[in-house]
Amino acid sequence: MLEAIEAEREIGSQELAVEELAEVEEQTVEASSSSHPSHPSLLPPPSSLILLDEVGAGTDPSEGSALAISLLNYLAEHATLTIATTHFGELKALKYQDERFENASVEFDDVTLSPTYRLLWGIPGRSNALTIAKRLGLKASIIESAQKQVGASASAEVNEMIAGLEAQRKQQEEKAAAAADLVKQAERLHQEVARKADLLKERERDLKQQQEQAIQQAITEAKAEIAQVIRRLQQGTPTAQAAQQSTDAINQIAEQRLPSRKQPQKPKPGFRPQVGDRVRIPRLGQTAEVLTQPDEDGELTVRFGLMKMTVSLADVESLQGEKADLPEKRPKSQGSNREREKEQGSEPTSSAPNVRTSRNTIDLRGSRVSDAEIVIEREIARAEPGPLWIIHGHGTGKLKRGVQEFLKRHPQIARYEAAEQADGGTGVTVAYVQ
Template sequence: MITQETLELLEWKRLCQHLATFADTKLGAIAASNLQLPTTKEGSLQLLAQTQEIYNLEQQLDSGWTFKGIKNINQALERASIGGLLSAKELLDVATTLAGVRYLRRTIDAKAEELPTLNQLILDLRTYPEIEQEIHHCIDDRGEITDRANPKLAGIRSKIKSLRSKIRQILQRIMQKNMGAVQEAVITQRSERFVLPVKAPQKESIPGIVHDVSSTGSTLYIEPRSVIEFGNQLRQAEKQEKREEEAILRALTAKIAEVLEDIEKLLAVATILDLATARARYGAWLEANPPRFTDPEETVTLRRLQHPLLVWQAKYEEGNAVVPIDVKIEPQTIVVAITGPNTGGKTVTLKTIGLAALMAKAGMFVPAKVPVEIPWFDSVLADIGDEQSLQQSLSTFSGHIRRISRIIEAIKPQSIAENVANNSLVLLDEVGAGTDPAEGSALAIAILKYLAEHTLLTVATTHYGELKALKYQDERFENASVEFDDSTLQPTYRLLWGIPGRSNALTIAQRLGLDTAIVEDAQSLVGATKTQDVNEVIAALEAQRREQEAKAAEAAKLLAETEKFYSEVSQKADSLKEREQQLKVSQEEAVKKALLDAKSQIAQVIHNLQRGEQSAQKAQKATEALDKIAGRHLKTTQQPQPAKPDYKPQLGEKIRIPRLGQTGEVLEIDEAEKQLIVRFGFMKMSVGWGEIESLDGQKVPAPAKNQAKQTRKTPPAARKQPSVTVRTSQNTLDIRGSRVANAEIEVDNAIAKAIESGVLWIIHGKGTGKLREGVHEFLQRHSQVAKYELAPQKEGGAGVTLVYLK
């Protein structure tokens, strides 16, 4: 059959053997070695989907996609189907196979949405965990039946153990009593009976049954009479043990037979999954890509296509590096004629294209760069190599014609029945060769024209120059050639499209040293001028192609350099942005550090102010110290905000003092002097309107020029002395828990002491409010009290009264 012949010519069997090495199980390896090609496009698409999904799955799984435990149990299942008995080892293999497939099913179930094809495959799969558990209950990991399998079996084995022990004890005593008669102090077995090696001359010393004699006759293996009965009992017990073990195995085998169809289906699914895994791993090893099946009106694209067998040879057999080819066939092209010198790679090109078509059809990835676009062919048919046979009286020409006849017969039925081209790929090597050149070229043209009418694609190699002209007569034909290096007289194995190959025979002969006269005579015989003109045209086309390729390579290089330059500029821009951000952060950190230093110095001033007795003079000095700190640390930390018209601070409003970096509350406002009494924390101070701003950055407008002049003319004595309210232990009185009468005495004494500071803080607590009311009545009539009020909420609220002294 020509299809099978083609597979042999393309070495498909060898590729399948390579594929089998990537399988995890023996089942998968057998399936891969005998790979069957789908008969429909839908079948190929399903296989490709399986391959792609397993490829993606293996990329995602950390633990790996494994077929551990799955065995080839086909023979065991076949024997179980006809009532045969499975051994303990075979039953154990069934159990591990069930467990292995269950793991695969769970793995697929966990990613069901991402694996629709695989999920459909395992949808109705049953793995019978109860049978697996029962097998493991009865059979251990060594494939031996356990005592727990059957209570009766356990009793029999206990009896066997006891009998063996008793027999050994008796034999040991006999040996000790008759050491001179024993050839060797050892207990052995003959014919499954325990015996002693006794010297032949002294056999009467140990009477019994002789079961064996040594080769020299000097040693007799005797079972003493005293252990014969125990030996008989042991044999009976061992037979009982075998019967019980067989009963256990038969019961387990029967359970396997009951679900035989499900297990066979399970085994088939495991084989399909392993075969898909082998395809995915082989594709990854080849650095191949999934193909897309094109329609007839689409271009065939196979960029950097490699021969998979040559890739294997290069990696594992120290072969030469593989030279990839580029295949791009336009939709209108039906026949491609490849020309070029011998050993230039024409035949390898045919095989590479054929294997690519077969691999895609079999659901495998194709060793080419993305995109991989190739038609789905009903069949791939080839005439490659020499079918010359002396036994069948076949010449080279005859062999080629007989094979081409079989190819035409294979494509003829469908084309006649449906009157359409057969969806086949035909590969012809040296079409029309082996006969008279004139007749051979005419026959080759006729064959190719016939195939142009009846195939989806035909690729043929030839030496006939007449075939090169078909492109210019029929758009269905295209030329291609294998490149030849004139300087080295060696083929480059590159495939060039659109340009026919040159006739290099005479040129090569001359450069290899053939007599010039002979070469010139040959040129005259073939029509030197005409041939030379054609060769010069082809050479010019080749030179033009090389020039275009050089320009394209230069353009690609410039593009790469441009992209590199753009990348460097982008990186520098990102680096500048990052440095700007870092600088901004460092400046902010410096400002924060300055603020922290200032706050630390302010805290020190307040601490010094709180030490010893307090006075207004000390408070004034503290204010001056704070002004110096502000001038030293905070002038550059705040940017001046533009004044907003009509802004005036209000009593109780929260405002910001930029030079101190503090937020305070407005207690008093002197509009005439443009002064404020502000509290921040437990400290009060007088500040000018120009020193504050609102929380949203508004500042009090500067006074008019005439008003500023009038303000400067105001004598210092007329200005109100700023008061600073600082709460210390000297001006704070705690009367919580006191009676009103006693509290009045303590308040009066505290007022006398706090006259210099001008303020007194009285802590009376909230409670029922009676103590506060009594203190307020006393303060209202006290001559030294200017006013009093409840302290702010932060300072105690209703539990503290702030007293201002005259």
């Protein structure tokens, strides 16, 4: 007997009609009836939710599964939603044949042999009759015989496939859980690092503030002590002894209040500049690029900015403070004796011609007048008495005029003139250092 119970519920502007079909069996031995004949009599009305428990059961499994497949296909076309439970492997495979079907199961704990009631979407359930029968104490011989019978059937392959899917699912869940733990650990580490960074910044601010306060306090105390010394000088009779005492007092204040000055470390020897190296020229306060290898006299050409000049190995060091290896000194020639005579005040003679070398040549092309004056001043300070070739080029003539005006005012320059045509002519000025 079928009873139809209709209920309507309004949700928003939509009406959901739910029709529940309940099957009430009246079967007797005299009528030779069973539960199966009532199953095919279910005819779903439109917009129905159909719930079938063990669809196709109660008759021959092969015929029951075939009938269940046909029924589910029919319901897929005519019912809104059908939910059916089954133990038939053929029904579990419908998902892979028709996209209208989907599998779901309740997780089963193989250890406790009980369901966890956790819904597993997309994975079909598998029968555990033999496992449960073995746990309940059924004879082992019966279980083994049954396992052999199952192993020869198609349902065994389905169960193996389901078991493999469950194993993969568990592995994925374990990996997902491990990944989630790693993410949590990374978040904790990130928070810890951020917290420590904030603490370090705060500590740095505190230290800086303390240093500034200490410096201000030291300055204030030093000013007060110096003011006392000045007052004592102003109040007393100025004498040499009082001035010396005041000087000593101020020096003592400076030693107490000012940071100590450490002696610079001596540069390490053993550096050999190569073309393309960056070197430091301490006397010029510049960092330059090496353009040529050092010659026999230990001189090399360098460039800083647009300026090129020739310097000695003794004037350069590496960026790490290493001093260059200097060549061995050679005996001075007769020309050097004549230069010593010039240093003593004798005039140059035509028998001792002036020789231009990299040591007494400056290349100022591309420099500004102010920069050129600095370089000329430094070269004059290190030059021996004699000619100094200054290359300034022609250009607009501004650099040439600036160089010659500077030479005209310099007390160590006896005279200057344009170079010989072979040495550059009017693009080079020869200055005679005295």
